[in-house]
Amino acid sequence: RIDGERLWSSLMEMARIGPSPMGGSRRLALSEDDVAGRRLLLAWTDALGCEWRSDQAGNLFIRRPGRDDSLAPIAVGSHLDTQPLGGRFDGVLGVLAGLEVFRTLHDQGITTERPLELIVWTNEEGSRFSPAMGGSGVYSGRLSLETFREAKDRAGISLGEALDDSGFKGSLTRRDLPLGAYLELHIEQGPVLERKGLPLGVVTGVQGLRWYDLEFVGESAHAGPTPMGFRHDPLMAATAFVEAMRETVLADPEGASRLTVGDFQVTEPSRNVIPGKVTLHVDVRHTDEDQLTVLDGQLRAHVAAAAGRESVEAQVKELWHMPVTRFDTTLVNDLSAAARAVGHEPFTMMSGAGHDAVNISYVAPTAMLFIPCRDGISHNEREYAEPEHCTIATQVMCDALLRAAER
Amino acid sequence: RIDGERLWSSLMEMARIGPSPMGGSRRLALSEDDVAGRRLLLAWTDALGCEWRSDQAGNLFIRRPGRDDSLAPIAVGSHLDTQPLGGRFDGVLGVLAGLEVFRTLHDQGITTERPLELIVWTNEEGSRFSPAMGGSGVYSGRLSLETFREAKDRAGISLGEALDDSGFKGSLTRRDLPLGAYLELHIEQGPVLERKGLPLGVVTGVQGLRWYDLEFVGESAHAGPTPMGFRHDPLMAATAFVEAMRETVLADPEGASRLTVGDFQVTEPSRNVIPGKVTLHVDVRHTDEDQLTVLDGQLRAHVAAAAGRESVEAQVKELWHMPVTRFDTTLVNDLSAAARAVGHEPFTMMSGAGHDAVNISYVAPTAMLFIPCRDGISHNEREYAEPEHCTIATQVMCDALLRAAER
Ligand SMILES: NC(=O)NCCC(=O)O
Ligand SMILES: NC(=O)NCCC(=O)O
Secondary structure, three states: OOOHHHHHHHHHHHHOOOEOOOOOEOOOOOOHHHHHHHHHHHHHHHOOOOEEEEEOOOOEEEEEOOOOOOOOOEEEEEEOOOOOOEOOOOOHHHHHHHHHHHHHHHHOOOOOOOOEEEEEEOOOOOOOOOOOOHHHHHHHOOOOHHHHHHOEOOOOOEHHHHHHHHOOOOOEOOOOOOOOEEEEEEEOOOOHHHHHOOOOEEEEEEOEEEEEEEEEEOEOEEOOOOOHHHOEOHHHHHHHHHHHHHHHHHOOOOOOOEEEEEEEEEOOOOOOEEOOEEEEEEEEEEOOHHHHHHHHHHHHHHHHHHHHHHOOEEEEEEEEEEOOEEOOHHHHHHHHHHHHHOOOOOOEEEEOOOOHHHHHOOOOOEEEEEEOOHHHOOOOOOOOOOHHHHHHHHHHHHHHHHHHHOO | OOOHHHHHHHHHHHHOOOEOOOOOEOOOOOOHHHHHHHHHHHHHHHOOOOEEEEEOOOOEEEEEOOOOOOOOOEEEEEEOOOOOOEOOOOOHHHHHHHHHHHHHHHHOOOOOOOOEEEEEEOOOOOOOOOOOOHHHHHHHOOOOHHHHHHOEOOOOOEHHHHHHHHOOOOOEOOOOOOOOEEEEEEEOOOOHHHHHOOOOEEEEEEOEEEEEEEEEEOEOEEOOOOOHHHOEOHHHHHHHHHHHHHHHHHOOOOOOOEEEEEEEEEOOOOOOEEOOEEEEEEEEEEOOHHHHHHHHHHHHHHHHHHHHHOOOEEEEEEEEEEOOEEOOHHHHHHHHHHHHHOOOOOOEEEEOOOOHHHHHOOOOOEEEEEEOOHHHOOOOOOOOOOHHHHHHHHHHHHHHHHHHHOO
16 A cells, blocks of 8 residues: 555655745756755655666666566656646656655565666756657657757756756666656646546547647738728738637547647737738647548648638648557556556546657557546646545556566 | 929938938937937928927927918928838828928918918827827827826837927917818828829828727636637637628628737747637727727627637727718818819828828818828838829829918
8 A cells, every 4th residue: 555645745845846936836847946856856765775877868767676677677757847837746746656656665575576667757848948758758769869958948058058967967878778668647637537527547648749830921011091802911811720720620520639829929010000920839639640630631721721811821830740649558457457456447548748658658668647637727836636636546556567567 | 383303302301311221211209310300391491481389299380471370370291200110201291292382382482361380290100109199189189298298118218208308399289379271191001092093082081990909818728638628718719709800891891891900919828738818909990980889899799709609708998999080171172173273083082090180180170182102001111102193292282272371
């Protein structure tokens, strides 16, 4: 049995490092507070006799030896960095659940066949340095070390510089640190489990995502004397696109298509001037890769039609394509069996957001476990998860880890 | 006969004061360059023996005495201030056409029955200090002197301070400076005359305008894990509003309704976050005041419907209402007769943009004359008007002024 109270008090203690004004956390990747958070974790794992190593991306690998250390370890982990006004659970729960598993095994004097590894991935949030999921990206080979290190924050400091200063830069790579399996516990960051009244969800994969910059370029002109029929209005092309794309997404009979326009910028805006240029940031997602491809085509067609309606030029730039991820069936079954063992019929679901587990799934068997978060809110100081859900999920992680570590 | 070449060379000489990089002008209201432009004009009118006075708003009144100076003068004028990257004609043409009329009368030794007044209104553009049409606003009593003086530029300098430093602050008011009539020549700032191939248009009024700030407030949430049906997306409410209002405006059988969304701002935008708040700047115009009232109601209904569709809150704030202006029939007839006298069947039209003449029309008989500008472009260094059109229009102004001054 894991100790839910000990887990909760660790969560609350970690949250006091880089506290944010409204009771959340602010530990931007590789900032002093992020470093202090890692140091606190290492003090806890040192007390368990665990040693740690780090790779070129500063990812931490904290080892609990097994009976046969020649076997690839079973890993558990997540991230300790947060958004600027972040919560106390996003990432942290996955790491501290792993700590609680280590503590429980330590207390009970259990040694697993395979070694265990508790991992803290560097810069998952992507808030101080872009892109997100960077440390796991480098580890898995899906992001180059150069690109990872070159990213700069607003003050012009590169991730590479911050990493060199952090004391966590290592020289190891995945070759030195192979994984036998990877399990990650995370808050859902959405409303599904809460609305269904479920304490946990077994995550079978992650929906795919495509990020676009759309640019509509027309002709700036005076709002007063320019008749509607003489205009080349890029703003009305942009609104036409959003409405059309929204209808397409809502028409999905499975309700699995998602569209978000996160930004809508007018260049040199003025109250009585028809805009000359408008830029949109668009995020499209689907749980089925073929459907995501269909959405890509529909997006391009809607952009062309909208631009045509307003006689403006348009450009579609795809910035990121994260294909649909399918997690490892054996690990999903381990999590399901462990859930059943604590009395919860497993509910399987796709993750809406990307996680480090997406990158790791390309190089090792991977699966995730979700718990609800209040109102589905994350990336927010109000983010909250019930102690009871944290406890149940950590127990499930513990049991699944033990299963995998004996194989 | 006025002298078209002299007019043109005055326009070009004025344009060299505060030249902008691409051949336009930059004389922000009450800046050193704006003051220098006024000084150049006064040097020219001094040479004609004219005296000048200024009122509390720094508006210049340059007088050409008549046979009976107890009669209210007939005025002509416009403004000399420009946009930051402005053209050489917007405002300037109206002032220098008045100068050319004064010079022609001077050359020919003509004295009119009523005195004439050449007026330069302060801060028409509203670019350095808001609102626009400020000097004429104060003169007409439609803007309080306090509000006018309190406006600050980006450097924190108030219009009042800039005016006090300019040397043009006077103590007079409209009581001391009544007008018998006011005529203003301006470039159209739109495409109508150019497309019709006409050298001038007699302006019978100005379309009404309503300016709004619309605010849509929803709930910010993660783009990935939040299903479409759980969202409160203010951006999609805003796009729904724009599309619905656009359809309403385009459905106007007379094609006289106009809608411009000059800005569309997302608060704290992030690529993978559903926006929490969106603000629109909306400009609605119509040549018929009743129809403008109808549009106001339709705007509010569309906002409510759009907010309802997305389950978000919405707020409509009206910032400015400039009702439809009807100019003086006698003066419109004077301009039409003068146009006919130089061989042009008068084309009557409504102004799409507000002008100082709108304010003056509340306190004196007023009318305007337009000439085409290339591609309908203004508030732009590329702004251009044909010398021939400037000449014809100045001749028409001269003739109309003489008619009015003998009444
Ligand atoms: N968990 C998370 O915020 N990941 C970032 C990538 C995404 O938007 O899904
Ligand atoms: N002429 C001009 O730009 N006036 C400002 C007010 C308006 O937008 O009509």
